[in-house]
Amino acid sequence: MSTATENFVKAIYNNNSHDAHNTKPGNIAKKLGISSAAATDMAKKLAAKDLLNYQKYQELQLTEKGRKMAMNIIRKHRLWEAFLFKMFDMSLHDIHKEAELLEHQTSDLLANKMSEYLGHPKFDPHGDPIPNAHGEITTTDTSFPLSQAAAGNTYIISRLTSDDKEFFEFCAQHKLKYGHEIKVSKQFKNNKMTELSVHNNTILLNEDFTTLIYVNSTK
Amino acid sequence: MSTATENFVKAIYNNNSHDAHNTKPGNIAKKLGISSAAATDMAKKLAAKDLLNYQKYQELQLTEKGRKMAMNIIRKHRLWEAFLFKMFDMSLHDIHKEAELLEHQTSDLLANKMSEYLGHPKFDPHGDPIPNAHGEITTTDTSFPLSQAAAGNTYIISRLTSDDKEFFEFCAQHKLKYGHEIKVSKQFKNNKMTELSVHNNTILLNEDFTTLIYVNSTK
């Protein structure tokens, strides 16, 4: 399948899993940076290939075949990220950019070799789960955005859900990395700000960031 | 530039360097598996982009800009081959197939990281030279096809110039690998066959193979 097809299917899958899920063509179009006319067009073509269900004005739904394709691409994407992150000294943003392209030109054989080399990792460097070769995610996600964390508790960063360069640069600079421990000292509910300490440094984050940083309670 | 453009430019370059050089659209078309009409079409488009010189019925010639592009892609191709060959246990044919796709989706940054990781290798696993980041090949090639080797002498395999799976399987099976030493025992000029020994095994090769295997004299 073409890169355009794969990105489209992937966008639907990601939209359904994370975000509030408006899976109509217009919203998918926004994520892909194309017109909604193009997205409607593509939706019809993919429906003809049995990758999704399309009915005028309704939400798009991946078929089982479509979901499998999405998982296969996401697997390759996250394996590339994990691989490039480990092998070379590349930033979270850079590995994402490379993976966005490489994911479409990677054989299952190569993906499996990478997975094996890495010891079949369960998570990529952003903390997102890596589907196995059968397209399954076996881990269960109990994390929640930092905006919902309680003051006084410590947490482990479990995911950084963005592809913005500045966000990652900020995170890197302040040691906000996958797996690191943080302590929330205050939640300013009205101002939607969160005060926390990382490695003995206190920082104040606004909602733009605290909804992108996911954490798990340290049981 | 698109994958189609890059493959076209690369095909012209490769045609001019190795083979007897008929660089007219029809011959390039054959190598790429497209119609000559498509190749003529593409040639005109690339001429408009100053990647090559096109005149009706004449041979295609890369401009300096075109040559630079070809070298950049070939560099990425061969770095991928070297990298995949080293990292994973993949055959010469498999690494070529993967490289053929990955070469078009690789940033200069990533290519440089790979080169650095590998210690800036001068040759890929087929024995082909890897251009540096400036698009230059600094090594000089003194090798010649095995078909032209003299009986009684020993040689070092310097290149395996094919992308055929069966050819590589045969080579792998008989230890005909880049860098290995062989001894030519007889040249059957009339039958265009070459008898040689590799690792104490004697084999007889026909011209189909002896023109693909390049060697250097052991001074």
Add this chain to the structure above:
DNA sequence: AAAAATTTTTAAGCTTACTTAAAAATTAAT
């Protein structure tokens, strides 16, 4: 329940990268 605003779809058109079939030019053979 209308009216207004927003979103989705349709329609028409563009570029890239191909195809086949024919016409035109070149190259090889007599």
Add this chain to the structure above:
DNA sequence: ATTAATTTTTAAGTAAGCTTAAAAATTTTT
């Protein structure tokens, strides 16, 4: 030097993936 064979070019057409602009349907607001 013609003729024949081969190759290249032109012409016409297709599919994928886009665009913008308009029409149609949905959703929100009043």
